[in-house]
Amino acid sequence: MDGSSIGKTAWTALITAGFLFAAFLATLLVTSWGMNWGAALTLALPMSALAQGIAATARFTCQSNPLGRKESWRIAVTHIVAGLVLAFLWVGAGRVLSQWIDAGLGVSGTYKDYLALQGHLYGVGFSYYLLGVAFHYMLFAQKASQEAQERALESSVRAREAELTALKAQINPHFLYNSLNSISALTSIDPGRAREMCVALADFLRLTLGMGDKALISLRDELALLDKYCAIEKVRFGDRLTLQEDVTEATKRCLLPPLLLQPLFENAVVHGIAQMPEGGWIRLQASCDGSRLSVTVENSWDPEAGSSRKNGVGLKNVQRRLEARYGREAQLQATAEENVFRVRLQFPAETEKSQ
Amino acid sequence: MSGPEKKWKALIVDDEELARKLLREMLASHPEIEIAAECASGMEVVKAAAEHKPDLLFLDVQMPKLTGFDVLELIEREGVAVIFVTAYDQYAMKAFDVHAVDYLLKPFSRDRFEAALERAKSQGPKKALDAMELSAASRPAGQFAERIVVKDGTKVTLIPVAKLDYAEALDDYVSLVSEGKKHLKQQTISGLELVLNPGLFVRIHRSYLVNLERVARIEPYGKDSKVAILTNGVKLPVSRTGLTRLKQLLDEKN
Numbered sequence: 241m242d243g244s245s246i247g248k249t250a251w252t253a254l255i256t257a258g259f260l261f262a263a264f265l266a267t268l269l270v271t272s273w274g275m276n277w278g279a280a281l282t283l284a285l286p287m288s289a290l291a292q293g294i295a296a297t298a299r300f301t302c303q304s305n306p307l308g309r310k311e312s313w314r315i316a317v318t319h320i321v322a323g324l325v326l327a328f329l330w331v332g333a334g335r336v337l338s339q340w341i342d343a344g345l346g347v348s349g350t351y352k353d354y355l356a357l358q359g360h361l362y363g364v365g366f367s368y369y370l371l372g373v374a375f376h377y378m379l380f381a382q383k384a385s386q387e388a389q390e391r392a393l394e395s396s397v398r399a400r401e402a403e404l405t406a407l408k409a410q411i412n413p414h415f416l417y418n419s420l421n422s423i424s425a426l427t428s429i430d431p432g433r434a435r436e437m438c439v440a441l442a443d444f445l446r447l448t449l450g451m452g453d454k455a456l457i458s459l460r461d462e463l464a465l466l467d468k469y470c471a472i473e474k475v476r477f478g479d480r481l482t483l484q485e486d487v488t489e490a491t492k493r494c495l496l497p498p499l500l501l502q503p504l505f506e507n508a509v510v511h512g513i514a515q516m517p518e519g520g521w522i523r524l525q526a527s528c529d530g531s532r533l534s535v536t537v538e539n540s541w542d543p544e545a546g547s548s549r550k551n552g553v554g555l556k557n558v559q560r561r562l563e564a565r566y567g568r569e570a571q572l573q574a575t576a577e578e579n580v581f582r583v584r585l586q587f588p589a590e591t592e593k594s595q
Numbered sequence: 596m597s598g599p600e601k602k603w604k605a606l607i608v609d610d611e612e613l614a615r616k617l618l619r620e621m622l623a624s625h626p627e628i629e630i631a632a633e634c635a636s637g638m639e640v641v642k643a644a645a646e647h648k649p650d651l652l653f654l655d656v657q658m659p660k661l662t663g664f665d666v667l668e669l670i671e672r673e674g675v676a677v678i679f680v681t682a683y684d685q686y687a688m689k690a691f692d693v694h695a696v697d698y699l700l701k702p703f704s705r706d707r708f709e710a711a712l713e714r715a716k717s718q719g720p721k722k723a724l725d726a727m728e729l730s731a732a733s734r735p736a737g738q739f740a741e742r743i744v745v746k747d748g749t750k751v752t753l754i755p756v757a758k759l760d761y762a763e764a765l766d767d768y769v770s771l772v773s774e775g776k777k778h779l780k781q782q783t784i785s786g787l788e789l790v791l792n793p794g795l796f797v798r799i800h801r802s803y804l805v806n807l808e809r810v811a812r813i814e815p816y817g818k819d820s821k822v823a824i825l826t827n828g829v830k831l832p833v834s835r836t837g838l839t840r841l842k843q844l845l846d847e848k849n
Contacts, residue, residue: 425617
């Protein structure tokens with residue numbers, strides 16, 4: 241159900257309620273307060289129409305006072321004040337009307353009768369407003385739950401897609417081919433190191449493939465994977481790659497989607513270090529202030545090296561995965577300064593204990 | 596280079612040390628091949644090629660700053676057999692477009708390496724292409740050049756196309772003007788025009804190709820000719836067809 245059909249429901253409800261209320265009011269005026277039917281209906285129909293206005297007004301007061309976002313007493317006070325003001329206006333309008341029926345239409349006594357029962361009518365008007373409030377809160381709740389369902393469905397589909405592309409993109413085949421070429425070179429030059437590199441590559445693959453079916457892993461595990469990755473790249477690039485890590489033990493307990501940072505490292509290597517003959521560095525910083533985890537991956541880069549970042553598939557992928565998991569609570573910022581490329585991620589912190 | 600006594604001079608080009616060592620090891624059993632130099636970057640190749648005049652080039656594609664294809668634009672191709680050695684298979688077509696002898700995918704076997712070497716020896720260097728064909732072949736299909744590589748002696752300059760003010764044809768060369776400096780490149784102006792985005796660069800004259808963003812205004816010059824005044828004050832002649840093209844592009848822009 242979309243917004244416009246909810247509007248239609250509300251209108252149908254208001255009009256139906258209008259006629260029912262008019263009948264109720266006229267009956268009340270005749271049976272309890274002895275007004276004659278003609279005068280009672282003449283008074284009740286327009287007053288009922290006005291009462292519908294009061295109920296419709298509740299839509300706006302409800303909209304600006306959504307339940308659960310403000311303190312309850314504030315909401316209550318707002319509605320009581322609004323209800324009293326509207327009831328007062330409504331009864332006032334009725335008084336003018338009854339005066340007109342009395343004098344203008346010549347049904348004498350209507351005004352006097354009205355003045356006698358006006359005290360009760362304050363109560364009726366006020367209650368009617370509250371009825372309108374209840375009705376609209378109910379509509380909003382229904383709409384919100386529908387939206388939440390749709391959102392949940394949509395985000396789970398998106399999350400799944402993002403996961404799949406992420407995993408497919410995770411192992412860059414050229415990384416594998418180049419690593420295997422390094423092993424091929426090492427077999428005769430330095431068999432011991434060739435074996436080490438085989439093991440490092442196997443560890444990296446095992447960790448990568450094993451993390452795929454987990455929703456969250458600890459930062460410590462992600463760092464272990466990154467260490468393997470860098471160990472392999474260090475064999476390829478030698479002194480050209482230096483690595484700095486600044487992460488406290490406490491922060492390492494924070495959780496994050498697996499392989500979230502690995503594409504950032506891969507970008508740093510491919511677009512940064514690999515483009516600089518004299519080499520470069522990657523710096524990882526992570527901190528947690530209790531509610532938010534922020535991770536910064538920086539690398540040196542040469543803006544003139546010609547490797548443009550425009551096809552930032554890795555970066556987009558990270559962004560999609562963050563959105564799928566944390567929605568608007570997550571931020572990704574990528575900035576290119578003169579010689580430093582920086583990606584900063586911020587998202588809600590969850591720790592191993594809270595899971 | 597057909598005689599049995601002839602030694603082949605080879606250059607090994609790869610930014611990864613281990614990859615270079617692997618090629619050196621595989622060449623160790625070929626005394627007829629002399630490794631003249633190992634190069635870790637495209638810039639080094641330009642120097643080494645001028646110095647050693649190699650017959651054979653083992654060339655990586657993805658390297659810092661200059662790619663393997665850029666390197667081929669900058670060195671004397673005459674008499675050089677090129678074997679690409681890369682982990683990326685997507686450049687294979689391009690490699691043959693620039694008349695490479697073979698294309699080795701990393702990691703490769705000894706047999707595959709021997710086959711490539713055999714091919715180089717039996718075929719010798721293929722006909723060298725001119726710079727126009729080379730740069731057209733080496734840029735990705737459907738994309739325009741983002742930078743132009745220029746060599747002055749052994750010094751290599753990369754000119755981002757956004758910084759290129761205009762180019763002037765000088766016989767077999769073009770003079771590329773960027774940030775107040777002139778760079779000569781052995782290429783025809785038509786060849787250059789082919790690799791540049793036609794929405795950004797206009798051929799305003801038989802001898803001039805201008806960066807549209809540098810054109811400040813067009814003024815009459817003499818009786819019925821025009822000149823384009825650039826933002827830095829330089830005046831360039833505009834031909835009649837050049838004027839039509841220029842006006843059309845400026846209209847599209849506004």
